[in-house]
Amino acid sequence: MDLLLRGALLPGRTALTDLLLSDGLVAAEGADLPSGAPELDVGGRLVLPAFVDAHCHLDKTLWGGPWVPNTAGPHLQDKIDYTRRRRAEFAVPSADRIEALLRHVASLGTAHVRTHTDISPEFGLDGFHAVRAAADRVADLVTVEQVAFPQYGMLTNPGTAELMAEALRTGAAQVVGGIDPAGLERDPVRHLDVVFGLAAEHGVPVDLHLHDRGSLGAYEYELIIERTLSTGMSGRVTIGHGYALGDVSGPRQAELVSGLAEAGISVVTCAAHSDPVLPILAMAEAGANLAAGNDGIRDLWSPYGDGDMLARAHRIAERAELYADPEIELALTAATHGGARALGLPAHGTAVGVAADLVIVEARTVAEAVMSRPSSRLVLRAGVVVSR
Amino acid sequence: MDLLLRGALLPGRTALTDLLLSDGLVAAEGADLPSGAPELDVGGRLVLPAFVDAHCHLDKTLWGGPWVPNTAGPHLQDKIDYTRRRRAEFAVPSADRIEALLRHVASLGTAHVRTHTDISPEFGLDGFHAVRAAADRVADLVTVEQVAFPQYGMLTNPGTAELMAEALRTGAAQVVGGIDPAGLERDPVRHLDVVFGLAAEHGVPVDLHLHDRGSLGAYEYELIIERTLSTGMSGRVTIGHGYALGDVSGPRQAELVSGLAEAGISVVTCAAHSDPVLPILAMAEAGANLAAGNDGIRDLWSPYGDGDMLARAHRIAERAELYADPEIELALTAATHGGARALGLPAHGTAVGVAADLVIVEARTVAEAVMSRPSSRLVLRAGVVVSR
Numbered sequence: 001m002d003l004l005l006r007g008a009l010l011p012g013r014t015a016l017t018d019l020l021l022s023d024g025l026v027a028a029e030g031a032d033l034p035s036g037a038p039e040l041d042v043g044g045r046l047v048l049p050a051f052v053d054a055h056c057h058l059d060k061t062l063w064g065g066p067w068v069p070n071t072a073g074p075h076l077q078d079k080i081d082y083t084r085r086r087r088a089e090f091a092v093p094s095a096d097r098i099e100a101l102l103r104h105v106a107s108l109g110t111a112h113v114r115t116h117t118d119i120s121p122e123f124g125l126d127g128f129h130a131v132r133a134a135a136d137r138v139a140d141l142v143t144v145e146q147v148a149f150p151q152y153g154m155l156t157n158p159g160t161a162e163l164m165a166e167a168l169r170t171g172a173a174q175v176v177g178g179i180d181p182a183g184l185e186r187d188p189v190r191h192l193d194v195v196f197g198l199a200a201e202h203g204v205p206v207d208l209h210l211h212d213r214g215s216l217g218a219y220e221y222e223l224i225i226e227r228t229l230s231t232g233m234s235g236r237v238t239i240g241h242g243y244a245l246g247d248v249s250g251p252r253q254a255e256l257v258s259g260l261a262e263a264g265i266s267v268v269t270c271a272a273h274s275d276p277v278l279p280i281l282a283m284a285e286a287g288a289n290l291a292a293g294n295d296g297i298r299d300l301w302s303p304y305g306d307g308d309m310l311a312r313a314h315r316i317a318e319r320a321e322l323y324a325d326p327e328i329e330l331a332l333t334a335a336t337h338g339g340a341r342a343l344g345l346p347a348h349g350t351a352v353g354v355a356a357d358l359v360i361v362e363a364r365t366v367a368e369a370v371m372s373r374p375s376s377r378l379v380l381r382a383g384v385v386v387s388r
Numbered sequence: 389m390d391l392l393l394r395g396a397l398l399p400g401r402t403a404l405t406d407l408l409l410s411d412g413l414v415a416a417e418g419a420d421l422p423s424g425a426p427e428l429d430v431g432g433r434l435v436l437p438a439f440v441d442a443h444c445h446l447d448k449t450l451w452g453g454p455w456v457p458n459t460a461g462p463h464l465q466d467k468i469d470y471t472r473r474r475r476a477e478f479a480v481p482s483a484d485r486i487e488a489l490l491r492h493v494a495s496l497g498t499a500h501v502r503t504h505t506d507i508s509p510e511f512g513l514d515g516f517h518a519v520r521a522a523a524d525r526v527a528d529l530v531t532v533e534q535v536a537f538p539q540y541g542m543l544t545n546p547g548t549a550e551l552m553a554e555a556l557r558t559g560a561a562q563v564v565g566g567i568d569p570a571g572l573e574r575d576p577v578r579h580l581d582v583v584f585g586l587a588a589e590h591g592v593p594v595d596l597h598l599h600d601r602g603s604l605g606a607y608e609y610e611l612i613i614e615r616t617l618s619t620g621m622s623g624r625v626t627i628g629h630g631y632a633l634g635d636v637s638g639p640r641q642a643e644l645v646s647g648l649a650e651a652g653i654s655v656v657t658c659a660a661h662s663d664p665v666l667p668i669l670a671m672a673e674a675g676a677n678l679a680a681g682n683d684g685i686r687d688l689w690s691p692y693g694d695g696d697m698l699a700r701a702h703r704i705a706e707r708a709e710l711y712a713d714p715e716i717e718l719a720l721t722a723a724t725h726g727g728a729r730a731l732g733l734p735a736h737g738t739a740v741g742v743a744a745d746l747v748i749v750e751a752r753t754v755a756e757a758v759m760s761r762p763s764s765r766l767v768l769r770a771g772v773v774v775s776r
Contacts, residue, residue: 066752067751067752067753067755067756069712069713069753069755070711070712070713071712072711074709074711272706273706273707273708273709274662274665274707274708274709277662298759302711303711303716303755303759304706304759318660318661318692319661319662320661320662321462321661321662323458323460323462323690323691324457324458324459325457325458328691363455364454364455365455365457367455367457367691368455371686371691371692375763
């Protein structure tokens with residue numbers, strides 16, 4: 001099934017071009033490609049790579065249901081306790097709600113999602129089954145990868161590590177997670193040893209939540225960098241949030257950025273609330289990979305989140321006070337190529353030979369698209385129009 | 389011209405009601421009001437007060453024009469120099485662009501705007517004339533109040549104070565502005581004496597930009613509080629941005645909040661970038677008024693800004709990490725009642741007797757409306773539907 005896109009504007013160009021999509025790939029690109037396939041004139045609109053949400057929490061979502069006032073206390077532990085307590089009351093997880101959310105994010109242009117699914121002995125692998133059931137229903141729209149995420153602790157929540165091993169052994173989870181090895185788990189070395197041990201045993205990537213700030217968080221960055229280098233896991237380790245990188249001093253930050261680049265570790269930012277902003281420009285310069293995610297989307301944990309990765313790129317740029325076009329483009333790169341790199345996906349973009357997962361919007365430049373966040377989008381997945 | 393709104397949901401209620409709008413006011417409210425006027429069934433949607441943008445910069449906008457990459461440097465003075473230099477190149481100010489922007493914000497539900505218009509000898513009162521021309525064309529949609537804003541300095545830009553006096557004397561400006569009395573102007577006492585002197589001479593309110601942070605900004609807060617109390621200007625003084633209030637220590641912050649409440653000074657936040665977040669909860673508790681504004685909207689200064697005060701309320705809530713419904717409501721209050729209070733507008737809201745300036749959206753609660761930011765809005769101005 002071929003499709004010839006006429007009058008397309010590619011990022012960084014000013015002249016329009018045509019794109020031939022064939023067998024799910026971008027098969028050819030050039031001005032005035034010969035006819036032959038069904039044609040779609042996109043009228044000079046900008047063609048962006050599909051978005052990658054490298055960090056979300058589909059299993060907890062309340063998407064599509066009635067408004068639920070959040071009554072959790074202000075601290076991390078309050079939110080954890082609250083979410084745990086009200087899980088049954090709100091029938092979390094719900095495959096139907098997760099499916100509704102996945103259809104929503106796909107319609108906004110997201111083609112790939114990595115989601116952190118809660119794991120704990122009290123509810124076992126329920127979340128994984130619900131997310132997988134939903135993902136199977138929308139497999140032609142979006143790919144979904146699940147992280148075994150010990151939201152309620154691993155060392156501090158007995159039985160969780162064994163369940164994580166089960167989730168990885170059975171394939172329910174494809175990535176091993178972790179959470180604040182020091183701040184929450186109280187034993188950073190042992191926490192990381194278990195996580196990296198599971199990764200080695202099951203041959204899976206690592207994706208750790210790290211909220212710990214300042215010198216404590218920076219120390220944990222070092223532990224993760226050391227383990228990544230010593231285990232040969234370069235390119236397969238991701239740190240989520242990683243606030244410490246945004247709140248240590250300049251020289252210390254530069255050390256960590258350099259360590260991340262050397263070890264091939266990705267950091268995923270959601271740029272939420274007033275959390276420390278990561279050093280986007282320094283990371284780009286050093287070649288340290290930045291990805292982007294929505295975090296929770298209207299869920300038990302938080303009333304925030306709209307699922308839109310173009311809005312998330314805007315948020316990242318806005319929080320980092322990026323004003324120049326090339327800097328604003330870095331925010332979209334995080335939401336596209338950066339996410340693809342973090343997830344270990346094949347080449348991503350608009351070049352010939354890559355998957356034709358595209359989002360087409362009314363804008364003359366990438367920076368304008370990030371600032372305007374057009375709600376009208378033509379979304380293609382594997383060369384097929386899936387939303388307009 | 390009467391209008392009877394059927395099936396309206398008022399903030400804080402669960403039962404639907406009817407609203408009779410007459411002569412521009414909310415004339416009656418109750419279940420099953422008798423027929424007689426033209427009716428509009430709003431289907432259980434939520435009725436919010438119209439939005440007030442208490443801080444923007446209409447004169448500099450590029451709204452509706454082609455994308456303009458921003459090439460300013462990163463510092464405040466870079467942005468000032470850049471904006472000044474490129475003003476002529478981009479035909480700023482443009483009454484047509486300002487009108488386009490005002491129509492846009494009105495369609496989103498904004499009924500009142502206070503805008504800071506640049507004033508400097510090199511271009512005199514051009515900005516005031518352009519903004520007034522645009523405002524006159526949309527007078528049935530939105531009110532526009534102009535602040536004589538010395539963006540390029542007052543003490544440090546000779547001739548500016550005299551022009552400010554002229555703008556106030558001729559009525560071109562209705563409010564006297566100021567900017568960083570210490571950080572930019574280098575002489576906080578004399579700067580404030582001139583500003584408060586102009587206010588006294590022309591009988592106008594004061595609205596000062598204050599970006600200065602930490603102990604310096606806190607000291608300037610004190611100077612402003614002292615002058616407000618000694619001149620009897622309570623209720624007529626506003627501080628824009630006021631970052632220092634968000635970055636001094638708790639006890640110092642509490643002192644300033646209490647001083648603001650005592651002096652009847654409003655603070656306007658835009659919650660932009662990673663600027664310090666104001667203590668919303670403490671201000672509400674102390675009765676210190678918080679208003680909200682868009683700041684620049686796609687202008688020479690900044691590529692950011694979309695003009696939407698409901699999105700701005702969301703940003704304020706998100707930056708302040710407000711999760712509970714009553715806290716999220718405070719963010720909308722800043723964008724409605726708080727703005728009305730800062731601007732000295734008559735009673736604002738949905739109660740009987742007040743102006744029927746309303747925004748009706750699909751939501752069950754104010755918190756849901758702030759989180760969802762519905763793009764579909766029914767907007768009424770003085771009891772007349774102006775956008776749907």
